[in-house]
Each structure stands twice: as structure tokens, then as C-alpha cells.
Amino acid sequence: MTDKLKSAPVAYENEPFLNSPDGRILRMLSEYQEPLARFRREQIQDTVVFFGSARFQGRKDAEKALSTVENSHAGVPTAKLQEDLKLAQAAIDMARYYEDARRLAFLLTKWSVQIPARRRRFVVTTGGGPGIMEAANLGAREAGGKTIGLNIQLPFEQCPNQHITPSLNFQFHYFFMRKFWFAYLAKGLVIFPGGFGTMDELFEILTLAQTDKLAKKILVIIYGSEYWNRIINFQAFVDAGTVSPQDLDQFKMVDSPEEAFQFLRDGLTKYHLGGVPKKAGEVLPEIAKTRP
Numbered sequence: 001m002t003d004k005l006k007s008a009p010v011a012y013e014n015e016p017f018l019n020s021p022d023g024r025i026l027r028m029l030s031e032y033q034e035p036l037a038r039f040r041r042e043q044i045q046d047t048v049v050f051f052g053s054a055r056f057q058g059r060k061d062a063e064k065a066l067s068t069v070e071n072s073h074a075g076v077p078t079a080k081l082q083e084d085l086k087l088a089q090a091a092i093d094m095a096r097y098y099e100d101a102r103r104l105a106f107l108l109t110k111w112s113v114q115i116p117a118r119r120r121r122f123v124v125t126t127g128g129g130p131g132i133m134e135a136a137n138l139g140a141r142e143a144g145g146k147t148i149g150l151n152i153q154l155p156f157e158q159c160p161n162q163h164i165t166p167s168l169n170f171q172f173h174y175f176f177m178r179k180f181w182f183a184y185l186a187k188g189l190v191i192f193p194g195g196f197g198t199m200d201e202l203f204e205i206l207t208l209a210q211t212d213k214l215a216k217k218i219l220v221i222i223y224g225s226e227y228w229n230r231i232i233n234f235q236a237f238v239d240a241g242t243v244s245p246q247d248l249d250q251f252k253m254v255d256s257p258e259e260a261f262q263f264l265r266d267g268l269t270k271y272h273l274g275g276v277p278k279k280a281g282e283v284l285p286e287i288a289k290t291r292p
Helices: 021-041 059-070 078-112 132-142 175-184 196-210 225-231 234-239 245-250 257-272 284-288
Strands: 047-051 123-126 148-152 169-172 186-191 219-223 252-254
Touching: 021 169, 021 175, 047 078, 047 132, 047 196, 059 078, 078 123, 078 132, 078 219, 078 257, 123 132, 148 175, 169 175, 175 186, 175 196, 186 196, 186 257, 196 219, 196 245, 219 257, 225 252, 234 245, 252 257
Parallel strands: 047 123, 047 186, 123 148, 148 169, 186 219, 219 252
Antiparallel strands: none
8 A cells, every 4th residue: 555645835835946046036026025015014105225334333432433443453564553553443433424414314204294195205225334324323213213224135144234124124135125115115316435246236227217216206415525525536538528417417426424415315306206395494403402
């Protein structure tokens, strides 16, 4: 007498298949459909995305790190000590961008949560990790708003920062699906100083805007002229004829949270709230007087 054949698992419960090359398309679709379901459930209509370095710290942490280097020089070769001191001092110099990202996210969220709307508007969104991402999520949380983190699996572990709204904490495997969700809901993009990843994200959005692949007006801010003018000579693109002069109008460079907030508030009001921006000073002071 032969043993009774066991039932095979249904396809959607067959983990070897789902994790195989043949199941790749289903994994991709999952990274589209599952976030979509959550965004609908959380009533997220649109976002403002913050990009920037994961390596920046707040001022207190940067000062503490410098103190540690200064107090632990015993036995350290002079050349190595000087390099460590240089990096620690640079971290203090760049800490202002962490504080500015936190402040801007606070101002933006303080304004957006007051918008009378059925769904949540202009929700601060980041890549979910440390640095500028942490700062923006922190500022939005301090202003009493929800805030989104779109994290990704990396060879070196990147844990989600603690300031993300738990129900809006996402983890992606595919970079292109993560980028899709950065762009799809975004009405604004703020680029703080960063490295290769930040530049990749900046130029991808500028290319989509340049080629009319975005279905809506997206406001792009490049934050920190001192940094970015050393990194990229935008005018050189025009001078070489590789972009048109009008292409440089796709973004605005700013140097303060208040200037960035006013640009975002006015543009979002004009293009996405169907209203006329208020004159400078009519809304900003009542929000600016509060601090995160």
C-alpha cells in the first residue's frame, strides 16, 4: 500500500518559488502594491522628500565625537590623529545641515498639518536612515505630523531611525521600487549636502522633470550653496550646451530653513492647493516663532 501523496503548497505560499528568479516579478509587484495599500490606509496624498548624507550628526553628537578624538590620542600615530581630528572637525562643520534639515521639516510639517484636507498633505519623507534622514523625520515628528521612512536593505546594515511613524516604516529590496515611491507621491524635493546616492537622486528627478515624465509640478530645492557650488558647476552645463538655460530654473538654491520653507509653502500653495501664496511674512512668523 503506497503512502498518500501530500498536497503541494499553493503558489503564493511556496517560499522556494517566491524567493527564486522565477518569483522576481512577484517580489517587485509586492514592493509596489504593499506600500500603495499602506499609503491609502494612512491617507497619504502626497509628500515632500528630503535627501542628504547619512553620515551627518547633530551638533551635540559631533562635538562629543571631537572630544573623544582629542582625549584618546595616546599611542595614536601623529598622522592618524591629525586625520581623525580633521574628520571630526568637518563633522562639526557639517552638523549645521542636520540642524537645518530638522528645522525645515518642523516648519513644513507645522504648516501642512493645518491644511484643511481629507487626506494628509506634503508628508515629510526620507530614506529612513541616519544623518539628514533622521533629522528630517525628527523635525516632522516634533511638529506633530506623520513622517515616512523608505529604507532599503544594504550590504552594510542601515537601521530605520526611531523618528519614523511606525505604520509608515518601509523596507525595500529593489532600489528602483524605492525610487519610484520617492518620486510618485512627491510634490517637493529638498537636496541637502550628500554623496553619490544624493547626487543620483537629484539628477534622476531633474531628468524626469526635464523630459516631462512627471505628471505634476515638483518643487526642487538644493540646500547649501557653499557645499553644492564646490561640488557641481551647474552653469558649466549651460556653457557647454549640454542643457538649456531654462533647465537651471528647475531648482532653487537656498541657505536657510526659513527661505526654503517660504519657497515650498508658496509653490505648494500655488501649484497643488489651488490658491494664491500669501505675501512674505503673513504666515512664516507665526510658525517660525516656535522651535523644535
